Amino acid sequence: MVLLRWIAEVADEPLVLEPTDQQAEVDTNTWWLSAGEGDRESLSVPEVVAAFERTAAAIRARVRERGFAGAATFYVWHDEQAGQLRCSTVSAPPDALPFGGNHVTCDDLGPVVEGFLTENEPGFVDRADLDDVHSHAQETGIEAEDAPFAVWVSSVGASR
Numbered sequence: 001m002v003l004l005r006w007i008a009e010v011a012d013e014p015l016v017l018e019p020t021d022q023q024a025e026v027d028t029n030t031w032w033l034s035a036g037e038g039d040r041e042s043l044s045v046p047e048v049v050a051a052f053e054r055t056a057a058a059i060r061a062r063v064r065e066r067g068f069a070g071a072a073t074f075y076v077w078h079d080e081q082a083g084q085l086r087c088s089t090v091s092a093p094p095d096a097l098p099f100g101g102n103h104v105t106c107d108d109l110g111p112v113v114e115g116f117l118t119e120n121e122p123g124f125v126d127r128a129d130l131d132d133v134h135s136h137a138q139e140t141g142i143e144a145e146d147a148p149f150a151v152w153v154s155s156v157g158a159s160r
Helices: 002-010 022-029 045-065 110-117 127-140
Strands: 031-033 073-079 084-090 103-106 149-155
Touching: 002 031, 002 045, 002 084, 022 084, 045 073, 045 084, 045 110, 045 149, 073 110, 084 110, 110 149
Parallel strands: 103 149
Antiparallel strands: 031 084, 073 084, 073 149
């Protein structure tokens, strides 16, 4: 189960906490995770969620060992266009994540992981789904590119 191993390895990778240089944090702390051959079918949502929770706990311990006194957040999102789970750590509270896109933070990682694991063809959007998105946009007034994506957050810093 390659994905679970990669999630665990994130906890041991270099970690930059530099509130005055968020770009350095993003460049060093952001990880792109794909599922290996057969992983999507063999993994369960609870297994992947538990792996990310263990990684968040390990990062929290590292942050505290360093004596970092500020806010820090470990966060995970599903990049549907790339067909990947992505995760990162930033020295900011959950309401100040470095996203340019419309997102909503959440405390339930299950739906984020489920969306990733149930993708039939990661990174591929069926034309029929595009029509559904167009219809949905007409019904709700929200364009697909403006619809918020879920980002799971876990506080890993000393202050919250």
